[in-house]
Amino acid sequence: MANGTTPETKAATPVVISIDAMGGDRGPAAVVAGLVLSAETFPDIAFLLHGNEVELGKLVSREPALRGRVTLCHAERVVTMHDKPAQVMRNGEGTSMWSCIESVKRGDAAVAVSCGNTGALMALSLIRLRRLPGINRPAIASFWPSRNPTGFNVMLDMGADIKADADDLVQFATMGASYARNGLKLTRPRVGLLNVGTEEHKGRAELKEAQERLIALQEVGDFEYVGFVEGSDITTASVDVIVTDGFTGNIALKTGEGVAKLIADVLREEFTRSIWSKIAAAVAMGTLKRFQRRIDPRRANGGVFLGLNGTVVKSHGSADATGVAAAVRLAYQLAKSGFLERLAARVASADQAGQDAAARAAPSGAEGGTT
Amino acid sequence: MANGTTPETKAATPVVISIDAMGGDRGPAAVVAGLVLSAETFPDIAFLLHGNEVELGKLVSREPALRGRVTLCHAERVVTMHDKPAQVMRNGEGTSMWSCIESVKRGDAAVAVSCGNTGALMALSLIRLRRLPGINRPAIASFWPSRNPTGFNVMLDMGADIKADADDLVQFATMGASYARNGLKLTRPRVGLLNVGTEEHKGRAELKEAQERLIALQEVGDFEYVGFVEGSDITTASVDVIVTDGFTGNIALKTGEGVAKLIADVLREEFTRSIWSKIAAAVAMGTLKRFQRRIDPRRANGGVFLGLNGTVVKSHGSADATGVAAAVRLAYQLAKSGFLERLAARVASADQAGQDAAARAAPSGAEGGTT
Known part of the structure; x- marks a missing residue:
């Protein structure tokens, strides 16, 4: 497993990404095709590829772009889309998903990427990587197309759990703001809580309580809290992180995908x-293609699991080569x-501030730089 | 108040709709413009128009289409978008919204329509019209564009309350199925529960409990229960009523609107x-216009309050003449x-079936025809 990570290579130390090749709707061929695109983009990327060694060996050997950059890690079994998370937690050892996460746990790879079963991936990530100190519930964060200058905002939780x-x-x-600072290069992200109205009296009790605490936390957390936001704000330029x-989050994401489709x-x-509309389409081809590129959901593929001792990127199950490459690009950038x-530094700092506030002390100012 | 409803008119008894002319974002002029469109479409429609008599009188007198079909009902005060529902419940008397609902309560009009504050409209509707026997929590139902043959499905609750x-x-x-039978002319609507996955083990406890009861209720309720559906199913042809x-519901609706925008x-x-894309647009004008008409959200304007002793239609606050006319058309059709x-017959029948099931008796078969 060392040839991708040895320091003897002449180039800078490669960025190693652990890839679960199995379990996606389109099978390992789509995953390997995505890795080819990634390898062409990032000269210093290398892969640990988990799954059936024989099948993967054939696919990889056909791709000159992957030569010397892929280490195959054989895994006998595959987690399917129908497996229940609880079963996978008990019996997941020996699957490509387990093996993929294990490489991150051991430090052999910086980030794990899988197109597989979301619930199972979160369950395995939880038991193998464990929560960051101070985190009760990990979350899945995604980029969402918006009118912001970057073209995106960050939204979480997209379905790691059903409550919060x-x-x-x-x-x-706190975690979403940190992700927006690093993933969207924003100095001081604007954070909003998703609710059924923007007025203070609207919504559930936990939202009102969270709102009060976010107002108090925004200085030490280095974000701007903008208040409650509505579903119609998600695509606008009025907020960067939607909590x-x-x-x-899962219903909103899938509803948005459905409407776009x-x-x-x-x-x-x-x-x-009709023949006339086909002629119009031919004339408007360039414009329609540019439009299609701008709303292509594959551009933003990749949900990130936040709150664990390790970074895991969940690609859409139906991702094709372009989608897989987008998820790998995200993994590479995060690594x-x-x-x-x-x-981790941000979470520790916010946790400390929360404890200080609880003890009615002034904020400790224990901030960790530009985390 | 009698000239719109007197039986002396030569035509068949008119269908009287009670209209709150104030409180929408575009003011009474947009409402009156919408009524003109409705009057041109439905020869037997008449209106009770609630609001400032002087202002409304001027607007109505300019419109030949409305001659003899509008009865002005003066109301001194207006419920604004910023008023809190609890305040409006205490102090709402004398507002155009109160007066509009009152006409339905007294039986002077068949259905009420308002573009105003949703929370206040629901609160006033609740205290003035009261719940149907057997209903704990009224709901707002909307049509949602989908791939179904009718072009729509029904979704509820869209925000009458924050929990269920x-x-x-x-x-x-039960109420959504009845609405789909009457509003979409479906014999046996397919009902689904919105959840984060379609597998039985997914989601919150109340969803699993409701699922078991809907499976048992589908025969007497005269609908087909199709199981859990996801956000991405809302726009498809796989379900008619999404619960x-x-x-x-509110987050999904507004997220969908945001994505479409x-x-x-x-x-x-x-x-x-560019000049080239403008030329392309000119060539494709007819196609683009047809496309725009098909996705125009104003076509489906109007949320219906279900579960009250009276029918109230909530139009979008920013509705223009086309939007108001769509809400009035819906009110007219329901009347x-x-x-x-x-x-009411359906709810009573389902309530009876529920009581029978609770008493471990066989279903009573007390079904009320094609309700």
């Missing part, structure tokens, strides 16, 4: 319904920026 | 970015079909 209390929401805000529980389908139908260490 | 237990979800299913709590904005930007009586 006020403590969890405050921790999500919600995993039930609501419906609109794209209707547009396609209208541009193919390169030392994101995990920054996040 | 298993009892509420089962009642929402969820008002917090999740973002996509429309990007499309507009791409078709105006014409005797929807309220059918819904």
Whole structure:
């Protein structure tokens, strides 16, 4: 397992990403095709590839771009989309997903990437990597297309768990802000709590409690708390980090995907319904292609598990080569920026501030630089 | 108040709709413009128009289409978008919204329509009209664009309340199915519970409980229960009635609206970015206009309050004439079909079946025809 990570190579130490090749809807061929795109983009990337050695060996040997950059790690078994997380927690050893996470736990790779079963991936990540000190509930954070200058915002939790209390929401805000600082290069991200209205009296009790604590935490947390935001704000330029529980986040994400698909389908139908509309489509081809690129959901593929002693990127199960490459790019950027260490320092600092506040002391100012 | 409802008119008895002219974002002029469109469509429609008599009198007198079909009902005060529901419940008397609901309570109008503050409208509707027997929590139901043959499905609760237990979800299913039968002309609507996954073990406890009860209720309720559905299913052809709590429903609705707006904005930007794309837009004008009409959210304007002794339609606050006319069309259709009586019969029947099931007796078969 050493040839990708040995310091003897002439180039700088490679950035090693651990890849679960199995378990995605399109199988290992799509994953390997994605790695080819990634290898062409990042000269210093290397992969630990987990799954059936024979099958993967054939796929990798056909790709010159991957020569010398892939270490195969054989795993006999595969976690399917139908396996229940609780079963995978008990019997997951020997699967490519387990092996993929294990490489991060051992320090052989910086970040793990999988297209597999989300619930199982979170369950295995939890028992193998464990929570960061001070975190009750890890969360999945995703980029969401918006009118912000970067084109995206960060939203969490997208479905790691189905609930979140006020403590969890405050921790999500801290982690989401850290992710936005590192992933979107924002100095002081604007954080909002997702609610059914922007007025103070609206919504559930845990949201009101979290709101009060975020107002108090924004200085030491180095973010700007902008208050409650609504579903219609998610795509605007008014907020950078949207905090919600995993039930609501999952419904919002999938609803948004569904609406985007419906609109794209209707547009396609209208541009193919007659000979005249087909001619119009031909004339407008360049414009339509640019439009399609801008709303392509594959650009933003990759949910990040936050709150663990290790970074795990969950790719969409149906990701093709472009989608896999986007998830790997995200993993590479997070590894390169030392994101995990920054996040851990932020969480520790916010945790300390919370304890200080609880003890009615002044904030300790124990901030950890630009984490 | 009699000239719109007197039986002396030569035509059939008019369908009287009670309209709150104030409180919408665009003011009474947009409401009156919407009524003009409605009056042109429905020869037997008449209006009770609540608000400032002087202001409304001027607007109405300019419109020949409204001659003899509008009865002005003066109301001194207006509920604003910033008023809290609890305050409006205490001090709402004398507002145009109160007066609008009062006309339905007295039986002077069949259905009430308002573009005003949703929370206040629900609060006033609750205290003036009261719940239908057997209903714990009223709900707001909306049409949602989908790939279904009708082009829509029904979703509820869209934000009447922020929570719903298993009892509420089962009642929402019964009411939503009745609304789909009457509003979408479906014989046996397919009902689904919105969840974060379709597997049985997924989601919150109240969803699992509601699921078991809906499986048992589907025969007497005259709907087909299709199981858990996800956010991505809302826009598909796989379900007709989507049941969820008002917090999740509101977030899903506004997220969908936000995504649709973002996509429309990007499309507009791409078709105006250069002289070439403007030429392409000119060539594709007919196709783009058809596309725009198909995704126009104003077509589906109007949330219906279900579970009260009276029908109230909530129009979008920012509705223009087209939007107001869509909400009035919905009100007209519900009045014409005797929807309220059918819904009440369904609720009573489901309530009876629930009591029978609770008493471990066989279902009573006390079904009320095609309600």
